[in-house]
Amino acid sequence: MENIIEIKGAKKQYGSGEAAVFALDGVDFSLAEEKICVILGPSGSGKSTLLNMIGGLDSLDAGEITVDGVPITGLGKKALTAYRKRKIGFVFQFYNLIPDLTVEENVQVVAEIAEKPLDTDEILRALDIEKYRYRFPRELSGGQQQRVAIARAMVKNPRLLLCDELTGALDSRSSRSVLRFIEKINREYGTTTLIITHNEAIAGMADTVLHIKDGKIASVEDHDRRLSADEIEL
Amino acid sequence: MKLNKRYTRSVRANLPFYIAASLLTMVTLLMFYLFYIAGTGINRFGDEFFSEGRLEDATFTTYAEITDGGILSLERKYDVRLEKERFAGVDDGQRRVRVFCPTRRIDLYRIQTGHDFSADNEILISAGYAEENDVRPGDQLTISGHTYTIAGTFLRPDYLYMVENLTDDYKNVTDFLLAYMTPDEFQRQFGGGSVNYKVIYGKDTDQAAFRRQVNEDYFMSGYLAADSNKRVTFVHEQADMFILSAWFILVIFPLLTVALVCILLGRRIRAEQKLIGTLSAMGYSKGRLMRHYSLFALIPGIAGGLLTAAAALLLAEPFGSLGLADYEPMKPAFTLPLWVAVSGVVIPSAIYYVSAMLRVRRLLREDTVRLLAGQVGSDGRSRRVLVRSKATVRRKFAVRQLVASPGRSFVVFLGIFLGAVIVAFSFSFVDSVRAVGDQAHGEFGSFEYEYVLNSLRTGRPWNGEAVLALPYEDGNGRRFTVMGLDSGTRLWNLTTTDGERADIDNGFYISTLCEAIFDLHKGDSFTFRSITTLREHTVKIDGVIRNGYHSYLLTSREKAAAVMGLDGANYNAVLSAAPLDYRSDEVTEIISDRTYETQMENMLTAMGGLIYAFMIIGMIVCIASLYATINTILSENGHNISMLKVLGYENRRINRMVLSSNHLLLLPGIALGTLAAYGIMAWYCAEFVEVESIMIPATLCPKSIVLTAVITASSYFISLLLLRRKVDRADMIAALKDERE
Numbered sequence: 011m012e013n014i015i016e017i018k019g020a021k022k023q024y025g026s027g028e029a030a031v032f033a034l035d036g037v038d039f040s041l042a043e044e045k046i047c048v049i050l051g052p053s054g055s056g057k058s059t060l061l062n063m064i065g066g067l068d069s070l071d072a073g074e075i076t077v078d079g080v081p082i083t084g085l086g087k088k089a090l091t092a093y094r095k096r097k098i099g100f101v102f103q104f105y106n107l108i109p110d111l112t113v114e115e116n117v118q119v120v121a122e123i124a125e126k127p128l129d130t131d132e133i134l135r136a137l138d139i140e141k142y143r144y145r146f147p148r149e150l151s152g153g154q155q156q157r158v159a160i161a162r163a164m165v166k167n168p169r170l171l172l173c174d175e176l177t178g179a180l181d182s183r184s185s186r187s188v189l190r191f192i193e194k195i196n197r198e199y200g201t202t203t204l205i206i207t208h209n210e211a212i213a214g215m216a217d218t219v220l221h222i223k224d225g226k227i228a229s230v231e232d233h234d235r236r237l238s239a240d241e242i243e244l
Numbered sequence: 245m246k247l248n249k250r251y252t253r254s255v256r257a258n259l260p261f262y263i264a265a266s267l268l269t270m271v272t273l274l275m276f277y278l279f280y281i282a283g284t285g286i287n288r289f290g291d292e293f294f295s296e297g298r299l300e301d302a303t304f305t306t307y308a309e310i311t312d313g314g315i316l317s318l319e320r321k322y323d324v325r326l327e328k329e330r331f332a333g334v335d336d337g338q339r340r341v342r343v344f345c346p347t348r349r350i351d352l353y354r355i356q357t358g359h360d361f362s363a364d365n366e367i368l369i370s371a372g373y374a375e376e377n378d379v380r381p382g383d384q385l386t387i388s389g390h391t392y393t394i395a396g397t398f399l400r401p402d403y404l405y406m407v408e409n410l411t412d413d414y415k416n417v418t419d420f421l422l423a424y425m426t427p428d429e430f431q432r433q434f435g436g437g438s439v440n441y442k443v444i445y446g447k448d449t450d451q452a453a454f455r456r457q458v459n460e461d462y463f464m465s466g467y468l469a470a471d472s473n474k475r476v477t478f479v480h481e482q483a484d485m486f487i488l489s490a491w492f493i494l495v496i497f498p499l500l501t502v503a504l505v506c507i508l509l510g511r512r513i514r515a516e517q518k519l520i521g522t523l524s525a526m527g528y529s530k531g532r533l534m535r536h537y538s539l540f541a542l543i544p545g546i547a548g549g550l551l552t553a554a555a556a557l558l559l560a561e562p563f564g565s566l567g568l569a570d571y572e573p574m575k576p577a578f579t580l581p582l583w584v585a586v587s588g589v590v591i592p593s594a595i596y597y598v599s600a601m602l603r604v605r606r607l608l609r610e611d612t613v614r615l616l617a618g619q620v621g622s623d624g625r626s627r628r629v630l631v632r633s634k635a636t637v638r639r640k641f642a643v644r645q646l647v648a649s650p651g652r653s654f655v656v657f658l659g660i661f662l663g664a665v666i667v668a669f670s671f672s673f674v675d676s677v678r679a680v681g682d683q684a685h686g687e688f689g690s691f692e693y694e695y696v697l698n699s700l701r702t703g704r705p706w707n708g709e710a711v712l713a714l715p716y717e718d719g720n721g722r723r724f725t726v727m728g729l730d731s732g733t734r735l736w737n738l739t740t741t742d743g744e745r746a747d748i749d750n751g752f753y754i755s756t757l758c759e760a761i762f763d764l765h766k767g768d769s770f771t772f773r774s775i776t777t778l779r780e781h782t783v784k785i786d787g788v789i790r791n792g793y794h795s796y797l798l799t800s801r802e803k804a805a806a807v808m809g810l811d812g813a814n815y816n817a818v819l820s821a822a823p824l825d826y827r828s829d830e831v832t833e834i835i836s837d838r839t840y841e842t843q844m845e846n847m848l849t850a851m852g853g854l855i856y857a858f859m860i861i862g863m864i865v866c867i868a869s870l871y872a873t874i875n876t877i878l879s880e881n882g883h884n885i886s887m888l889k890v891l892g893y894e895n896r897r898i899n900r901m902v903l904s905s906n907h908l909l910l911l912p913g914i915a916l917g918t919l920a921a922y923g924i925m926a927w928y929c930a931e932f933v934e935v936e937s938i939m940i941p942a943t944l945c946p947k948s949i950v951l952t953a954v955i956t957a958s959s960y961f962i963s964l965l966l967l968r969r970k971v972d973r974a975d976m977i978a979a980l981k982d983e984r985e
Contacts, residue, residue: 062977065890067890067976067977068977087972088894091889091892091893091894092892094890094891094892095891095892095893096892098892100890100891106883106887106890108641108884108887108888109884110641110644110645110648110884111637111640111641112631115637115640115641118637119637119641119888119891120891120892122636122637122638123891123892123893123897144631144632148619162891166892
């Protein structure tokens with residue numbers, strides 16, 4: 011299996027002088043296709059920065075990132091927008107759905123610009139939110155909203171699904187439900203998935219676990235066997 | 245208080261909004277200031293100049309000359325000041341000069357440039373003509389074959405508005421001027437000349453008795469009260485028009501603008517609900533939070549007010565001078581009264597302060613948990629539109645943006661509406677003034693020339709149609725003309741507003757202008773009196789003839805002669821389709837329907853600066869109000885914009901999605917703004933019929949409507965263009981960290 015992510019010597023600094031903070035301080039990392047990777051680390055360790063860099067939301071000060079054969083370091087704003095549109099699906103802790111659009115429309119808003127979108131009905135069915143299609147986000151629970159966010163990220167059939175604390179705002183029951191769908195997507199669509207979390211239990215679901223501390227990779231752990239969402243203790 | 249440290253940071257963060265809101269407050273207030281300053285400045289100058297120059301109360305002419313003894317006797321008996329003025333008219337083909345022998349007690353001239361004459365070969369000329377024709381003291385001017393040196397230029401109180409004939413509708417300083425020469429030189433050139441009498445009444449003078457006495461003893465041939473003399477009344481009437489316009493502007497534009505800024509301030513405060521909720525939860529009192537946010541709201545009021553005062557001080561002189569275009573070159577002092585300047589700062593600031601205070605109070609009445617969750621004002625009731633529709637998401641999003649937030653849609657509409665009103669009003673003013681000339685052809689009839697003769701004749705003219713016309717007045721001294729025509733006239737328009745031909749042999753008809761000025765209607769009785777004998781007449785109005793240019797009561801020549809006490813065969817004017825060979829000394833005045841066209845074009849040329857200044861203000865209002873509004877829309881949509889960027893939407897597409905809904909407001913905003921402008925113009929024309937002595941037909945040409953739409957739409961798209969970078973600069977990462985519903 012080929013590597014979908016290649017990161018070499020990634021560095022990112024915020025602030026300057028005495029206030030300078032190295033969010034990433036020479037990160038080298040690679041991830042094979044169709045894997046689930048969990049990135050663990052305390053607050054301020056640089057894990058969200060790493061996710062933003064891979065997602066093309068921010069740029070490195072030094073180093074290189076290649077995703078699916080595309081070297082994204084040094085891409086202009088337009089090219090980065092096109093890159094996000096074609097290859098990346100995002101899921102955030104606070105869902106970030108568009109409040110003026112229904113469930114179906116929040117998914118369609120991405121399908122409308124995607125090159126080869128999946129069928130909206132199929133994805134709504136897959137995430138078991140078909141019955142909420144005409145509801146607005148505020149009419150749903152947190153777990154339901156997060157499933158809509160996953161559906162929105164998945165409808166474009168991305169090469170890479172980036173999840174930032176996707177269960178951070180959910181109770182354990184909703185968290186398990188959401189993780190089941192992540193597992194299902196990875197299995198059915200072969201989507202490489204990168205999950206950032208504080209919750210060490212989720213690491214059991216991963217093929218690879220990355221521990222980050224002070225902007226550096228502290229350790230990399232490969233699992234021979236992934237646990238299912240029902241097996242982990244949340 | 246630590247909280248106060250937010251002021252600088254918050255102002256810096258919202259600088260574009262504060263600038264746009266301050267600019268908007270300034271521009272609309274400035275419109276009021278400038279019209280007010282121009283009006284009060286002209287009125288003050290008029291009062292001082294009339295008092296200093298001892299303005300007449302009336303001027304009259306008699307068939308028999310009043311002797312010096314007669315003047316003394318009348319002065320004693322009626323407590324009046326009476327003075328004889330000698331004058332002569334000279335027409336050398338190039339220009340017409342009205343030469344005066346100086347008076348010493350009434351209607352005194354004031355030297356404007358140069359010095360008074362000191363020799364018989366020196367003259368003074370009217371300042372307006374000198375300025376228009378670039379004639380200066382020291383230059384030579386030939387009158388009646390004699391060359392004089394111009395010693396100086398002058399203004400006189402009864403000629404501040406230089407209309408050549410009282411029937412004219414606009415000044416003439418191009419080829420008409422007044423001149424003074426020494427009494428000896430006047431005597432040499434013109435002998436006794438023609439004679440006018442100027443009178444200033446005492447406080448308790450019985451004016452009617454005085455006029456009757458003059459008529460009995462000297463046979464009055466004409467009488468014109470100063471308050472019916474447009475050369476005099478125009479000064480205060482135009483100034484009052486400026487002041488009325490200022491108050492009108494104040495009621496419409498600054499109030500709408502202040503309302504718009506209040507709405508935007510309210511929305512910005514609502515956007516801070518999480519912070520307000522947090523501070524409230526931390527124990528900050530309601531009063532303290534209200535004061536904190538109200539102080540932010542003071543910024544556009546104070547900045548706008550101070551900017552307005554500064555701009556008014558700078559622009560008072562040049563703008564006030566634009567308002568002087570119709571007058572002789574008088575030099576009023578245009579100053580900004582302190583109370584107006586202070587009010588301009590205090591009133592908008594107070595309104596913004598109170599509005600912000602009420603908004604915070606209303607927010608604090610909400611559940612703190614809802615505030616912390618940012619849920620206040622987002623109940624989403626109206627979002628359900630098009631839920632099951634097959635329309636594109638972009639379209640559904642746009643429609644919901646529009647209906648789910650009526651307040652926001654209203655302020656966008658208001659910005660477009662305000663801009664369209666101001667721009668369309670400027671165009672409508674130009675179109676309406678031009679229409680005066682265009683419509684004259686139809687309303688006058690088919691004659692091209694009206695020769696007003698300086699003597700009464702009998703029988704029929706050798707060519708053209710006879711007219712008998714004399715001025716009369718109502719009980720309030722408002723003048724009009726009683727006209728007699730032959731019923732078979734083919735040259736004068738006799739079509740009534742009912743569409744029938746007026747039966748002038750058997751009735752009396754008034755013009756639409758007369759109808760408007762005297763508030764008369766078909767079937768009414770009209771009582772009026774002779775301006776010389778003061779004898780009263782009452783007639784019944786049998787109909788109205790469409791004519792917004794002449795204020796007349798029309799009947800047959802026989803009936804008119806009966807009113808005037810003359811013979812039915814008399815006439816003193818001739819209508820003709822072609823030029824007639826009257827000698828210049830036989831004719832007082834030649835009126836052509838083209839005269840109005842020329843006068844109106846002159847008016848437009850003179851007032852061009854004012855009109856274009858108004859149009860530019862309209863564009864600034866439109867751009868500033870839309871900039872402030874759309875800036876707020878983008879701030880409110882910051883989260884959606886960031887999310888759309890993350891999802892891979894290009895900036896162009898995001899702009900279309902978030903802002904395109906407002907395009908739907910463009911058409912109704914322009915259409916209603918244009919309609920409102922036309923309504924304002926119609927009111928303006930109706931209101932000033934008496935001032936202008938003409939019915940200006942409120943007009944807005946298709947070309948002007950198109951130009952209004954283009955200018956307003958351009959202003960709208962300019963404001964969008966200015967804000968395009970805001971989408972580009974949206975911080976994707978920071979916005980997405982924020983919790984949403």
